[in-house]
Amino acid sequence: MTAADPQEAALVAAATEARGRARCPFSGFAVGCALRDTGGTIWTGANVENASYTLGLCAERVALFYALTHGAAAIEAVAVVTGADVPTPPCGACRQILFEFAADADLVLVTASGALLRSRVRDLLPLAFDASFLAPRVP
Numbered sequence: 001m002t003a004a005d006p007q008e009a010a011l012v013a014a015a016t017e018a019r020g021r022a023r024c025p026f027s028g029f030a031v032g033c034a035l036r037d038t039g040g041t042i043w044t045g046a047n048v049e050n051a052s053y054t055l056g057l058c059a060e061r062v063a064l065f066y067a068l069t070h071g072a073a074a075i076e077a078v079a080v081v082t083g084a085d086v087p088t089p090p091c092g093a094c095r096q097i098l099f100e101f102a103a104d105a106d107l108v109l110v111t112a113s114g115a116l117l118r119s120r121v122r123d124l125l126p127l128a129f130d131a132s133f134l135a136p137r138v139p
């Protein structure tokens with residue numbers, strides 16, 4: 001892996017460990033995600049699939065929903081680890097959800113072999129839809 005700061009290295013290690021808990025018998029594509037909040041706590045998740053295929057959930061949303069419902073502070077960094085040859089960006093649904101709860105977070109995408117791509121959640125979703133568009137319209 002490219003030289004990383006210790007906090008990033010710890011986050012990637014947590015995502016790698018979480019990837020080992022993926023439940024992906026249908027795709028065989030295991031993904032691990034780790035989130036660090038502003039208190040330094042790391043929250044993790046992995047993708048979970050189902051025989052009714054569309055009910056599965058990506059690692060990013062498993063991790064984020066877990067963090068949000070267990071007292072996480074603001075999310076400041078996200079790591080995603082896959083077994084692909086190149087760093088794997090989050091799907092569109094995860095981009096939308098991550099944007100709503102962690103738009104300013106740093107993002108690092110890592111392969112099992114250590115290839116690494118850094119971005120930011122905000123940069124994954126230009127012209128994003130968010131709650132500001134839900135303001136009541138003047139009748």
Ligand SMILES: O=c1ccn([C@H]2C[C@H](O)[C@@H](CO)O2)c(=O)[nH]1
Pocket residue numbers: 024027029030031046047048049056057058059060080088089090091094
């Ligand atoms: O960023 C991604 C991309 C895919 N998956 C999961 C969904 C499905 O279980 C499997 C194949 O798409 O990988 C994730 O968890 N995160």
Ligand SMILES: [Zn+2]
Pocket residue numbers: 058059060061090091092093094095
């Ligand atoms: Zn996704």
